[in-house]
Amino acid sequence: MIFDKASPPKGTIKNWLDARAEGDDIAIIFPEAGESLTWRDLRDTARDMAQGLVGLGVAQGESVAIVHPNGKRGVLAVYAALYGGFRATMINLAAGPDAIAYALDHSGARFAFVHDSQTEATKKVAPEGLQILTDDMLQKKATLPDFSPDQHALLMYTSGTTGQPKGVVHNHASLLAGGWTTAIAHDLSPQDRGFCVLPIYHINGLCVTMMGALVSGGSLAMVTKFSASKFWDQSETAKVTWFSVVPTIISHLLHSDIDPSPEVCNRLRFGRSASSALAVETQSAFEDRFKVPIVETMGLTETAAQILSNPLPPGVRKIGSPGIGYGNEVCILTPELTPAPPMQEGEIAIRGPNVMVEYLHNPDATAKTFTGEWLRTGDLGHVDEDGYVFVTGRLKELIIKGGENIAPREIDEVLYSEPDIIEAAAFARPCKSYGETVEAAVSVKPGSQLSEAALIDLCQQRLGKFKSPDCIHFLSELPKGPSGKIQRLKLAALV
Template sequence: MDNAVRLVWDRAEQAPDAPALREGERSWTYAELRSGVQGAMEQLHGRGIAPGDRVLVVMPTSAEFVLAYHAILALGATAVTVNPLCTARELTHFVEDAGCSTALGWHEGEAAVRATATDCGMDLWTLHPGAIATSGDGQPAEVAARDAAVLLYTSGTTGAPKGAVLTHENLVSCGVALNEALDLSPDDSMGTALPLFHVFGQAAVMFTAYAAGGCLSLQHPFDAAGLLQMAADQQLTGIAGVPTMWNAMLHAQTDLTAADLAHLRLACSGGAALPLEVAKAFKDRFGAVVLDGYGLSETTGAATFNSLANPRKEMSVGRALPGGRLAILDEDRQPLQPGLAGEVAISGPFVMREYWNRPEATAAVREGEWFLTGDIGRMDEDGDLWIVDRKKDLVIRGGYNVYPREVEEVFYGHPDIREVAVIGVPDNRLGEEIAAVVSPQPGADIDPAELRAWLEERLAAYKVPRVYQLIDELPKGPTGKILKRGLDRESISTAGDRPPRVTSTH
């Protein structure tokens, strides 16, 4: 199997009437899902999409995302999936870097992608529920296993966002490995409210469900009580979400009990380590075992996962997935003994092919067979992995990765900003909140509320700092470099200004 969409085609041949996709009151069998993908293929082909083209996808979690995404891959093109909250400025970077020829938008909130399409002279297809007609024709294009299927943009720790090239092999391998680790079957139904533009929802959930020949149920936007009710009504066997979602469901106002969720045997968590207490409390209330894992965009969201077959260890993200390997390397990139902390390295069929058009960046994260994550971890003798530190400066806000340098570069476009440090500070609800420590230009008078409004015009909402602290001088080292470790995160979290969202006057 080369083209990843063969998972759907093959299942449609084997069990055409088996349930494949559900969203709200709408549902598709595998035969209907294939026909929907074929219909999207026709419409995209009519818009000139050919093998090797890149298509910008700016859509929320929806059935139409699933249909259009599979159609892009079926045509031998590459899907460039990005957050619908991105601004026109951010979308333009993706278009120019990837060389996109067409954009797909959503009928709600399409202003940014429409502006980008107009500025870049691109075709824009705006979708809405029911926009994709069905068809009975069209076969997946022949592709090589290592051909690009998806470009997922990630900033890493420095510079502008760069595209991780995920191949057809990466996507299928991710689905097959997680399918084996979770012991799934065609009888399983997985539900999620995760964003499908992100690697977790797109690869680790959607492709895992379809590798098993099971059904995928979607919710958008996320509603804790609603997702639990969907699980009960549809007799879901699994739910996938980030830790903030499990916390929200754990405390949801609902009368549902473990008896109502008797079919729910799996609760899959990712995006950050899930405290064991939360997992225990969720199982006590609803009966499902919450398991978490570890992966990056560059590893198709796959690297490790906790298994029902092994005891869950406090804050461990589990063992290497089937087909993959892990190592902890020292500063000379040599393997360390169990228990010692070093850089986490990953090998296996889910590791990306490359960073798009960035050979130097690609070489920097390769050491032989290993992909170097930049994360610091340790492994025990059983192979269980703990992440003890993250990539330098990375902030994970409610499951979203926010890279401070990208935000800081926007700050420096403001005429009243002299220096700024963007950091993560503790937050009980989200795990981390984004804070900005700002040093104004001499004589400037900065209003944090106005500054936040200014940023909201230039950054996706989840990247905009909610906490602000104004100081005369940021701490610096001997070379003049700003020392973020010299900032008191606890103090900033409690004493910083949290201006409400306001309408910008700029």
């Protein structure tokens, strides 16, 4: 398969993996384990595992859950599902037990690839009938059937304002297009090696790095998780030429006292920032110190990651803007969902080959997200005279912490499970480290002995530490609008 910068990839991920396997080039190295995979090794093992799944009776397009951190076995599980024409169902390990249980149940997965470190936790929340796959279970091989580019390929859950996660479905065409938009924006080539420090159960890790390398024919270095103390040494060992991170990571690297060698910085063509807005001061200070250009971008789970990107140097990078469309068309919509005049603020909408198929089992949410061919992002912004998009706010009430979407209602519902709670609302608080962090406000029954520590502990038990509030404010009454609805967006200023 040939990477054509002028048009989206044709075929399926199986076709592209077969093409990459014709040579002996490295696909992924794992510096921590001292292991690597060539494209041929990756294809052969993925094909073998996929044939085992067919032997188990897994049907085309059926969900196969993947409960893995970054690593060799997780990558093989993803590609096995994709190669066989199954729906790779990525389970967010940071989502908390309730959300993981929901995703496993809602997806309808009968089988799951589960990392050893996640086995006990998965068993506790798995729906009845879910089987954890072992090597022995995949011994009976069967012929892989053919499938088309519109076959479901990926199911990834993202938080929404309704509280319950929504299952974003991509087919092979849109998933490959997600890698293509990255490759054309960043001029990726077979000589490039990306650094994957973000989890592959997040759309950035999966599409930007994994699919970007597949489409461009380059390679990756993958580590289990980001470490500020190891990042530059790992970059040196792996000889990476670019990396994709979130603003939190850029901030941690900037505030670390560890400096990379000149060779590392000279080899790095660029660093890529996504998932939330990058502070102007942080970007400027990072580039001044490390002499590595940062390219700010914007993406969504619903668009297989990237929709906007700033050009690479010497192109114009407008700090404070996530850039222009690559492989996508951008439109600003008025409240009436009609195209807005130039420079007018409105809702950012996108159309392109990387847009999702649907929200699984949720036709109402799917219909509300689209207006014609345009996908509504829920973000407010405008386009300047040069075509650069500037994001000015959100229509939705999502809390975006370190690039992860957190639905306030998920937290509300846990707080409301405590009988003494009268009113509860979680909200975002600006945070230099994570972009936003979680706080909540409650009103309680007179005489209640509820404490902040007890409520935070309750949230952490149900949602995990990442999604739980850092602090909870006790108010006599929460602010409300004329209809009696709690005005969540007023809480940060009120407290």
